[in-house]
Every structure is written in C-alpha cells, then in structure tokens.
Amino acid sequence: MKLIKLDAIDSTNDFLKALSSQDEQENFTVVTAENQTKGKGQMGERWSSEAGKNLIMSVLVKDFLFDNEKVFDLSIVVSLSVIEVLKSLNIPNICVKWPNDIMSYNKKLGGILIENTIKSDGRIMSVVGIGLNVNQTNYTDLPNASSLAVISGETFNKNELAVLIVEKIKEKIDLWQTSVQSFWTDYFDSLFKKGVPMPFRNLNNENFMGIIQGVSPIGKLQILLEDDSVAEFDIKEVKMLY
Structure with a gap:
C-alpha cells in the first residue's frame, strides 16, 4: 500500500x-492529511475538521467498477469496511445513514465521498474520500457530531486506523463477486433508522412521514409513504429529520 502523508492540503480527494x-498510480494508493482546508462532503458541502485530530484520507480504487449503473457497489464496500473496523475497536451502535454517513447512536462520526472518473478506455477510476472524527472532543458548534474519543473515552492512532480501513476495503473487494447479496444484506441491516417511522423533508421543503425500506440497485433510498406506496429518492432529494 503506497501511503502519501501530507501536513496540509485543500482536499485529499482533489490531490x-x-x-x-x-x-x-498503483491501486489502493492512500493520501492522508493532518489538515484539510477545503474538505468536501456530498454534493459540494464543506467538511471541516480540527487540525491533527481526525482521520482525513483518500484511497484510489481501480479495476472494481466497470458499469456506471453499479457505482453504489463501492459505497457499500467502503461503508461496511469502516463499520467493521469501528466495531472491532468496540465503538458501539455503529450504522450507516444513507448514503454513507457513519453514525454511532444518533451522532455522526464521519462520512464518505466517492468521486468516479471514466477513463478514455472505459475504465472507472474511483477516489474514495473518508473523513472520520477520531480524537477531536469539542463539538460545541456541531451538536449532531461526535468522535471515537468522545464515545469510547480513548485516543486512537490515526495511521493505524487508515491501514485497517484500507485492508478491509481490499478484503471486501476480493470477496465481492462471490458475496454480492450478503454485502447488500449487511448494508441494509446497517441502515440508520431502517424500519422506523421518521419525518423527512423533500426538495419542495415539505415535511412528510415515511419508513426506510432499503436501497435500490442504483443507490436510491426507498421510503414507504403514508399511502402505502414506496418512493425512491436520490442524494439530496430528501433529508431525514432526526
């Protein structure tokens, strides 16, 4: 695994x-940074982090995605990899808030941003950005956020954490073709608030009640509505109010 460590950068994904x-670059090349000045979340949102306290990393993944309709497969692999590593560190009640926020109880521990590029030969190259709150303890301005240190009362080695996550991603990619259905099942089972009546807000700023049923093959959130129909929503088309 090729590891590039940076002190400060605007965005490890962009780098x-x-x-x-x-x-x-070789597959699974990793870039980490102690500080990121222009960190990105889903749909261009900013991701901010206290310098030196958290895991900020990007991983190059090649030769996994070959179909633009199946890009959500990599989200499943990465989300489950992070979840398994955190569970191995005894972080409690870990789940994934669709599409790829990592939660413990009702607190956000981190997020995943995957950016795909289609090469001239048709190959899909993916850069997987992972931001994970590790040793930061002050979340005065972020009431819905927490960290591994706050939840466990321990401090963690960020570099060791990065290695564990990348090794788990590689392991799951190797198993993907023979375990597709079990991975999807594991992802469904890990969904935050799945099967629980919850308030949501749509693009028209209208609130509605619904129950998360699962995720479609292309990664859309499936919600059972009050009229017993199931609607599918893309990223940013719906917001869970919790």
Whole structure:
C-alpha cells in the first residue's frame, strides 16, 4: 500500500485525482492529511475538521467498477469496511445513514465521498474520500457530531486506523463477486433508522412521514409513504429529520 502523508492540503480527494491523472498510480494508493482546508462532503458541502485530530484520507480504487449503473457497489464496500473496523475497536451502535454517513447512536462520526472518473478506455477510476472524527472532543458548534474519543473515552492512532480501513476495503473487494447479496444484506441491516417511522423533508421543503425500506440497485433510498406506496429518492432529494 503506497501511503502519501501530507501536513496540509485543500482536499485529499482533489490531490489524489490530480496525481492519478498525471501518472499511473498503483491501486489502493492512500493520501492522508493532518489538515484539510477545503474538505468536501456530498454534493459540494464543506467538511471541516480540527487540525491533527481526525482521520482525513483518500484511497484510489481501480479495476472494481466497470458499469456506471453499479457505482453504489463501492459505497457499500467502503461503508461496511469502516463499520467493521469501528466495531472491532468496540465503538458501539455503529450504522450507516444513507448514503454513507457513519453514525454511532444518533451522532455522526464521519462520512464518505466517492468521486468516479471514466477513463478514455472505459475504465472507472474511483477516489474514495473518508473523513472520520477520531480524537477531536469539542463539538460545541456541531451538536449532531461526535468522535471515537468522545464515545469510547480513548485516543486512537490515526495511521493505524487508515491501514485497517484500507485492508478491509481490499478484503471486501476480493470477496465481492462471490458475496454480492450478503454485502447488500449487511448494508441494509446497517441502515440508520431502517424500519422506523421518521419525518423527512423533500426538495419542495415539505415535511412528510415515511419508513426506510432499503436501497435500490442504483443507490436510491426507498421510503414507504403514508399511502402505502414506496418512493425512491436520490442524494439530496430528501433529508431525514432526526
């Protein structure tokens, strides 16, 4: 595993994408940073982090995705990898808030942002950004956030955590073809608030009640509505109010 450690960078995802476009990087090349000035979340939202306290990393994944309709497969692999590593560290009640926020109880521990590029030969190159709250303890301005340190009362080695996550991603990718259905089942079982009546808000700023049923093959959230129909929502088309 090639590891590039940076002190500060605007975005590890942008750095790794630029590096990969200029030179053929080996699969699972990892970039970490102590501080990220322009961290990105889903749909261009900012991801902020206290310098030196948290895991900020991007991983290059090649030769896994070959179909643009199946890009959510990688979200499943990465989400389950992070969940399994955190469970192995005895972090309690870990789940994934669709599509890929990592939660403990009702608190957000981190998020995953996957950016895919289709190469001229048709290959899909993915840069997997992972932001994980590790040793930061002050969340005065972020009441819905927490960290491994706050929840467990322990401090963690960020570099060791990065290695564990990448090794787990590699392991799951190797198993994917023979375990697709079990991975999807594990992802469904790990969904935050699945099967629980919850309030949501749609793009028209209208609130409604619904029950999460699962996720479609292309990654849309499936919600059972009050009229007993099931609607599918893409990222940013719906917000859970919790």
